[in-house]
Amino acid sequence: MSKAKRLNEMIMMVNRRKRFTVKELAQEFGMSKRTILRDLQELSEMGVPLYSESGPFGGYQVLNERILPPIAFNEGEAISIFFAIHALRHYISLPFDSEYESIIKKFYLNLSGDIRDTIDKMKNRVEFVSVYQQEETPYIKQLLEVSIKQEIVIVGYEINGEITYRSIQPIGIYANEGKWYCPSYCFLRKDYRVFRCDRIKTIELDENTVPIDLSTIYLTNRFSLINRNKETYQLHVELTNKGVDKYKSTKWPNIELSKRKDGTGFLKGMILKSDTDFFTEFFINYGEDAMVKSPSELVDSIKEKLHTILKQYL
Amino acid sequence: MSKAKRLNEMIMMVNRRKRFTVKELAQEFGMSKRTILRDLQELSEMGVPLYSESGPFGGYQVLNERILPPIAFNEGEAISIFFAIHALRHYISLPFDSEYESIIKKFYLNLSGDIRDTIDKMKNRVEFVSVYQQEETPYIKQLLEVSIKQEIVIVGYEINGEITYRSIQPIGIYANEGKWYCPSYCFLRKDYRVFRCDRIKTIELDENTVPIDLSTIYLTNRFSLINRNKETYQLHVELTNKGVDKYKSTKWPNIELSKRKDGTGFLKGMILKSDTDFFTEFFINYGEDAMVKSPSELVDSIKEKLHTILKQYL
DNA sequence: ATAACAGTGACAAAAGCTGTCACCATCATA
DNA sequence: TATGATGGTGACAGCTTTTGTCACTGTTAT
Known part of the structure; x- marks a missing residue:
């Protein structure tokens, strides 16, 4: 195996294992310790963050950073990934050990010039709208x-x-x-x-x-x-054309949408008694495009809420 | 320059330029044509998708696929990227030449085993909720x-x-x-x-x-x-504690939230006349937690809508 | 002290790399 | 059809790099 290929494989092997000794690598590659030492030094020069300790139970370690072996992405894939990461920028808090800035920079800077150009042109033209996260969530x-x-x-x-x-x-x-x-x-x-x-x-x-x-x-x-062992209601809601259109992008578990030929439709399914408040707001939101038939508890809740709001404006 | 480093640089150079000839590379690297040819063959064996044509105006090309030169991501970054891509899975249509499946597979398969393990464990525990895209959007x-x-x-x-x-x-x-x-x-x-x-x-x-x-x-x-040259209304909305909390994650341009000491607050700003319908729904949604003071047109619209819905249930 | 680990320098042998040269193939175009 | 620009191959000598060995040093847990 040529040196170039060995180094390549060594990068990957070193990524898989967190700790290793020179002797082990020497055996696996069928090379002398001296050669492996020279290889490791070269990897270090190439930017692989290696760290070593002498003594019993010592050995080599790869620090924090991992090297992704060269991945072949075509242009569309690279761009998709860029925008996927880009869409995370509204999150102040992420549950991972990393920040948006560092990721997107590394990724962007490692792309070839013409893909960068494409991305720059697209940046102001594509958006995945998401809500701004306003407060930090430390835990x-x-x-x-x-x-x-x-x-x-x-x-x-x-x-x-x-x-x-x-x-x-x-x-x-x-x-x-x-x-x-x-x-x-x-x-x-x-x-x-x-x-x-x-x-x-x-x-x-x-x-x-x-x-x-x-x-x-x-x-x-x-x-x-x-949700087992909880009280449930049978839900039945009539929807207008617009209502059907609106529901399409929602989809709740345990609720089925049926369409009629004329474009209208209805929802049938089960909802939890404890979710009544939620569905009250939800269906009020649909305005005239949704009419709750059952359960009567939900109808009453909707009526009451509407009255309460109306009272504000008297 | 050692061969290994030359090959590395060649990968990057070849990514930057779409087309090149052996002669050009030979000059840039100060090597003979023969050597460059051997190098290119080796790159081919390493997986770089090269394609060549003889004849005048011929030369080398890199096919569709681009090679990302080895990028160093630490574990947290790799995981963030994975979940960023993962969050795209609900989109049936993307404006890029690629599909979710191919991207996520390539990325996942190129990660080292222990990062994969981490991801597998996390997969069922983290979610960026987004709406399902129900219909294809071809254009x-x-x-x-x-x-x-x-x-x-x-x-x-x-x-x-x-x-x-x-x-x-x-x-x-x-x-x-x-x-x-x-x-x-x-x-x-x-x-x-x-x-x-x-x-x-x-x-x-x-x-x-x-x-x-x-x-x-x-x-x-x-x-x-x-929005210039359009008719606008002055907006004034009173919010309860809950209403303030709710608005925090929304934020419209041209609308300012002010908080009072007791936790309540109010919105002041401008809205477009043409957006009245939108804000009607929007503030009905807040229920008792928002009370629109002005414009009167919006108040009327809200009242009317509430009445219409109520009428359904008589 | 000992053993397990890393690290260095020198040197010769082995392996690999490189350039040159001769020659072939392909293909646009004059 | 001839020409020239391009890619492609094989052989070989000479050069460069890589490799293993060996002898030695440094560090640290036990």
């Missing part, structure tokens, strides 16, 4: 970590200016409309709750409470488990 | 192209089942809530309009109309120009 990284490890944390949670402490076991975190949320099992309420991450003011590991088994519960399938 | 790529080139197109635009044809000069495209929009100058209305891309059913170049000068108008600054 999302920890919440993500404990949800992966399935540990329990005691959080200080602010409701109406007061902080209550409770043990929760997070299922995961998600961003929606500029805010981060953390669905979790709450040991205080003995039930599943969704917490707003920016309201979590303190967080510490709870080593006394025994975790419940949520290992097969993820963000995507949490509804099935969480 | 976004062309619309983006003509907005970059500042050309004019005749589009067949569907409103209530009928298709009208009009010449428009697109400013750009943006995605919001699962739909693509195209703000443009409309030569039919002699004014700026926002078109929904999925309602554009045909598109063809209009070479007869003379483009107007929009070269300094981009997505980000279009409001200033487009």
Whole structure:
């Protein structure tokens, strides 16, 4: 194997393993220790952040930085990736060890000149609108970590200016409309709750409470488990043409949209009793384009809310 | 310069230029043609997609694929990029020559094993919620192209089942809530309009109309120009604590939020007369948490809408 | 002290790289 | 059809780089 190829492979191997010794590499590549040492020095000069320690249990390490081996992207792919990263710029807080600026710079600077030109031209012409994240959410990284490890944390949670402490076991975190949320099992309420991450003011590991088994519960399938044993209503909503169009881009679990030939349609399905407030707002939003037929509780809630708002303007 | 380094530089040089001849490279690197030929063959073996043609005006070309020279990303950055791309998966249509699947696969497969492990663990625990794009929008790529080139197109635009044809000069495209929009100058209305891309059913170049000068108008600054000479209203809205909280993540241009000590607040600013319908829905959505003080037109519109909905349920 | 690790310098042998040259293939165009 | 610009191949001598060995130094946990 030529030296050039060996160096190439060495970069990848070194990325796979965090720690290694010169002797090990020498054996794997069938080369002498001296040669490997020379190779490693060359990699260092090429920018691979190697670090070594003498002594027993010493050896080489690759620092923080990882080298992505040359990836072949075509122009469209590179541009897509650029704009995907670009779309993250509205997030002040990300649950990863990195900041938007450093990522986008590295990526952009490593692209060839003509792709850069293309991107520059597109920058002012394409936009993925998303909500600005207004406030920092310091604990999302920890919440993500404990949800992966399935540990329990005691959080200080602010409701109406007061902080209550409770043990929760997070299922995961998600961003929606500029805010981060953390669905979790709450040991205080003995039930599943969704917490707003920016309201979590303190967080510490709870080593006394025994975790419940949520290992097969993820963000995507949490509804099935969480919603069992809860009171539900049968939903029936009539939609106009516009209403159908509007609902198309929404899609709730457990609710089915049926279209009629004339373009109108209706929704049938189940909603949780506890979600009544949510659906009240949701369907008011549709205005004349949605008419709730059942449950009567939802109809009443809508009527009441409308009256309350109207009263403001008397 | 050692061979390894020469090859490395050659990869980058070859990426910058689309076409080149052996002779040119030989001169630039100060090597013989023979050596360069051998180098190019080696690059080929390493996966660089080279293509050559004999004859006058022949030469080498790099095919479609571009090689990103080794970029050093640290673990956090690689993961961020992965999830940024991942967040695009809900888009059926993208204005780029690429599909989600191919990008994410290439990227994922090129990561080292332990980063892949980390990602696998995180996949079910982090989510950037976005709306599902339900329908294909075939023309976004062309619309983006003509907005970059500042050309004019005749589009067949569907409103209530009928298709009208009009010449428009697109400013750009943006995605919001699962739909693509195209703000443009409309030569039919002699004014700026926002078109929904999925309602554009045909598109063809209009070479007869003379483009107007929009070269300094981009997505980000279009409001200033487009909204001049339009009728506006003075807006004043009182917000409860909750209302303030809710508005924080919204932020409209030309509307200012002021907070009071007790947590309540108010909005002051300008809105376009033509946006009355929009703000009617918007503030109804706030329920009791927003009370519109002025303009009276908006108050009336809200009242009327509330009455209409209420009437449905009598 | 010992053993396990990294690191360096010198040198000769082995391997690889390079340029030259002769010659072929392809193809646009004069 | 001839010409010239381009890519492509093989052989070989000479040059350069790479490699292994060996002897030696430095660091550190045990």
